[in-house]
Amino acid sequence: MIKDEIINLIRDKRAHIGIIGLGYVGLPLAVEFAHNGFSTTGFEVDEAKAKAINEGRSYIGDVSSSAIAEMVGAGRLSASTDFSPLAKCDAIIICVPTPLRKTKEPDITYILAAAEEIKKNLRRGQLIILESTTYPGTTDEVLLPMFEETGLKLDEDFLLAFSPERVDPGNPQFQTHNIPKVVGGCTDDSTEAAAYLYSQIVSHVHSVTSARVAEAAKLLENTFRAVNIGxxxxxxxxxxxxxxxxxxxxxxxxxxxxxxxxxxxxxxxxxxxxxxxxxxxxxxxxxxxxxxxxxxxxxxxxxxxxxxxxxxxxxxxxxxxxxxxxxxxxxxxxxxxxxxxxxxxxxxxxxxxxxxxxxxxxxxxxxxxxxxxxxxxxxxxxxxxxxxxxxxxxxxxxxxxxxxxxxxxxxxxxxxxxxxxxxxxxxxxxxxxxxxxxxxxxxxx
Ligand SMILES: NC(=O)c1ccc[n+]([C@@H]2O[C@H](COP(=O)([O-])OP(=O)(O)OC[C@H]3O[C@@H](n4cnc5c(N)ncnc54)[C@H](O)[C@@H]3O)[C@@H](O)[C@H]2O)c1
Structure with a gap:
């Protein structure tokens, strides 16, 4: 089963991790995977950011340059503006921006651009996880059909899940490793594999029954804040x-x-x-x-x-x-x-x-x-x-x-x-x- 193959690779730390988008969310995540023994590649459209990572320099306050330099030096972290090495990744996590259009409607074009690159390089045995905050349904209504257009099938060939990011920039008490992670897959196997992956780097993983629940949970958290601050x-x-x-x-x-x-x-x-x-x-x-x-x-x-x-x-x-x-x-x-x-x-x-x-x-x-x-x-x-x-x-x-x-x-x-x-x-x-x-x-x- 594809799920067992992926879990075995993760267990042995042989899984190669790809993170698309090295910003406030993606960079700490990439460093965390590298720090926990995974060979990790960050994929970035911004050449200056990719160059900074490869030279061991941080541009995010919560991530030190020394942490990056150590992982780059150990050969476990690198950044690339070429997306073809996505094909080598066993788990791919999308951490690109999700802004609003001027009309205040969701703009998921960055997610679509990242998904296009994955689609070009999709192969049997990959686990794909969306972390960008988005509306319920993005993972199974938008991403899944795109990936299945390749002829590869969910569960038989690849797994797909959503896991919201909760990082709180500037908060020294809670960082990637000690913030519980919610995970919801498009299928049970997807949930299980994604939850297993995150259990390697965070102390608590909370699995839910679908990607939509995970997508909605993230929006509830931030809407709760917006309403109470209001x-x-x-x-x-x-x-x-x-x-x-x-x-x-x-x-x-x-x-x-x-x-x-x-x-x-x-x-x-x-x-x-x-x-x-x-x-x-x-x-x-x-x-x-x-x-x-x-x-x-x-x-x-x-x-x-x-x-x-x-x-x-x-x-x-x-x-x-x-x-x-x-x-x-x-x-x-x-x-x-x-x-x-x-x-x-x-x-x-x-x-x-x-x-x-x-x-x-x-x-x-x-x-x-x-x-x-x-x-x-x-x-x-x-x-x-x-x-x-x-x-x-x-x-x-x-x-x-x-x-x-x-x-x-x-x-x-x-x-x-x-x-x-x-x-x-x-x-x-x-x-x-x-x-x-x-x-x-x-x-x-
Ligand atoms: N910043 C936060 O505190 C925070 C917390 C929780 C969730 N989120 C969510 O996480 C997602 C990412 O947010 P962020 O703050 O890290 O954004 P960011 O702007 O800091 O980083 C995104 C990175 O993605 C890169 N990028 C854009 N398109 C790309 C593409 N097609 N391929 C590769 N790289 C690409 C950008 O160059 C940038 O470096 C958003 O959906 C956001 O809502 C952010």
Whole structure:
């Protein structure tokens, strides 16, 4: 049986692993397989990334260059822009982007491009796993027919499964090896082989009965976050209107030991997952005549937060008899979350765009992001690129308002609160003591 053949190869570490797409998801995964004794090839369309890997250099914060160099040196990890060696791989995992079109519909063209390369090189004995986040049905409605067009048959010749990725960039506590993995195959044999493969590199594998369940589970996880963050954001705006401290309210509610899980407001949601993934679910639901209202509402609330932040800045300046037009506004942090360099869908970009539209002179400081350009498909807004400025006392003193958009750990917040006049803190980055000692006026979300 094909399943037993593949499992035997995995057991003996003779299985050659191919990872398509070496980004935030694919690179840590490739390093993990290599680290656990598997000969691993990464397939990338970006030549610079492939070159960096082969030279032992990392471009992802959570993966060290030394880990890559060690695996490359041991001959267990390499990267290729030529896809023909896919034919040599026994297990192939697809980790390519799944963005949205401008119409907010799923764009699975990267998955299709990767699947085309697999199809050209498909042979008997391969296990193929899709990890890219996508709508339920992609694996068995889209990929399976493509692969069967070769004349090869599922279960008889190859196996096919979906296993969502849950990596949380910048989270030192949970990384690939200790995040439980959900696996669902198009057939039982596919589930079993894929689960066995992941059991080599992660501590817990949870098998489900189909690829669709695994696809839907991933979308539930991220929709759950989007909806709950939306609730927290709505609460923040409600509390602002009522003059109540949102953060104190959440802290108090969170003392309940059951039935409550704290979520926190912020300047808006960002990154490659939370703002996008729920749309994959609502799009698929619409195909079946189902209108998922929670998803639409969460998006509406979350996407209004940058506008709310600009209102807070404008209100703060107004109290100083100043206008946004001509005000010098400094953003602290532009990455979508703390301690990462990712600006994809970051609310900071929308805030910058809105401030510029009102005539503010905008600059930013972010130790992780040297430059932001506004012409990237992943970013919102338009206008000239900005470079991170140095966080000098002069700059803090001369800013009319400082907005803490991302609460990076390395920032000296005591210095910030002692040097500037007005701070809008969207992350509750300034604790009670800092707020008490601050000479700056502080407006919190
Ligand atoms: N970043 C996260 O935290 C995260 C977490 C969970 C799930 N995901 C999902 O994982 C998938 C990948 O996300 P990511 O953040 O790693 O994206 P990424 O943009 O960091 O990496 C994707 C890589 O794929 C490469 N690529 C694109 N098309 C290719 C092709 N046809 N062949 C080979 N390589 C190709 C790109 O050059 C890039 O290096 C997405 O579906 C995403 O939603 C991401």
């Amino acid at each position: 609730m927290a954001n709505e609460m923040a705006r409600l509390c602002y209107a009522l003059g109540i401290d949102t953060w104190e309210v959440i802290r108090a509610a969170a003392t309940k030991p059951f039935g409550f899980m704290p979520f926190y407001p912020g300047p808006g949601i960002g990154g490659h997952c939370i703002p996008l993934d729920p749309h994959y679910l609502s799009w698929k639901a619409r195909q079946h005549g189902f209108d998922s209202r929670f998803i639409g509402l969460a998006e509406e609330v979350n996407s209004r937060m940058p506008e709310h932040v600009v209102t807070l800045v404008s209100d703060g300046l107004n109290d100083d008899r100043k206008a946004l037009n001509g005000a010098r506004v400094l953003l602290l942090g532009v990455a979508y979350k703390k301690d990462v360099n990712d600006v994809r869908e970051s609310p900071a970009l929308s805030i910058i765009d809105r401030l510029r539209a009102k005539g503010a002179e905008v600059s930013y400081h972010d130790p992780f992001v040297r430059e932001v350009s506004f012409d990237d498909a992943h970013t919102e807004g338009s206008g000239a690129p900005l470079q991170s400025v140095e966080l000098t006392d002069d700059r803090l003193k001369n800013s009319d308002c400082v907005i803490i958009v991302t609460d990076h750990s390395g920032i000296d917040y005591a210095r910030v609160t002692s040097q500037c006049k007005l701070i809008v803190d969207t992350r509750n980055a300034l604790n009670g003591e800092l707020r008490r000692k601050a000479s700056a006026r502080i407006i919190r979300l």
